Amino acid sequence: MRVSTKLVRFALPVAALALPLAAQAQVTKIKSNPQALILDAADVKAGTDMIFVSGQLASPVDPAKPMSEVKSIEDLGDTKAQTISVLGKIKALIEKQGYTMADLVKLTLFVASDPRLGKMDFVGANEGFKQFFGTAENPTTVARSTFQVAALVGPYYLIEIEAIAAKKKK
Template identity: 45%
Template sequence: MLKRLGSLLVLAAALTGCAKEEVREIKRTDVPNFPIASAVQVPAGSDLFFLSGTVPPAVNKDAPAGSVDVFGDTETQTVNVLTRIQETLKAQGLTMGDVVLMHVYLVGDPAKEGKMDFAGMMAGYTKFFGTPEQPNKPARSTVQISALVTPGMLVEIEVVAAKAKK
């Protein structure tokens, strides 16, 4: 009986040691030939960071109030929004590579007959995700909405970032 109990204790200790050595990582399933993930698996116990919707700063204060020219075209707004997100993440010790989920809200561009400028958004987005320097890609949804809080804004982005505990 004691021999069997001793064997069980050794086995339990060995398994406990294995659990501590387990490497936990975020797993991404990429969409072929497109810079997003179809799914991202975040292991239990990871730290999650939810960032509120971020909008672009004014880039041309001399432009007519309420015009797109105040904030720039969709690509410019996307780059400026993602730069703001990058700065917010950095303040938390995170990078764009830690972003696991993204929701992109695009207002129809008056210069595009009221349709969202998906190509412009992608031109800005691909400067931050799926690059040789930063290959990680989030799961992402992009939708057209009727308006944002400030006229002239075309882009709002919210993200969730995750850091797996090792």
């Protein structure tokens, strides 16, 4: 098989141009209102490392209690407590992969109605969210969508969260 010298002369300079682009990969967080709880958007450039975290659910309030013994919402906590639990699990998961909470660019929240309130507890979810974003430890925030759902996988779960983190390649 013969390779055209014209192709090589064209392909090599194009490939050389792509290398600096990969080295400059970045994530830009876009926030038009500095007081807003969430971002307007996150611009993730090509060549950026990313991790996609599957939906996570809360753990029992009592860490010694196995999931098989969860018999009520009180065992998992209200929406705020469950949000803190889930974000804590996401934090631990991404940190094991070399990411931080500041690297999160997108969260998707699925929130079920709290039967004690008769509705979704959006305020509780936001209160839990504030424990991880806009803090001294992590002054950043993320782009976020929240959906009210009829139910989650178990009867006592009030929130499930998916996450996407992105950071510059090393």
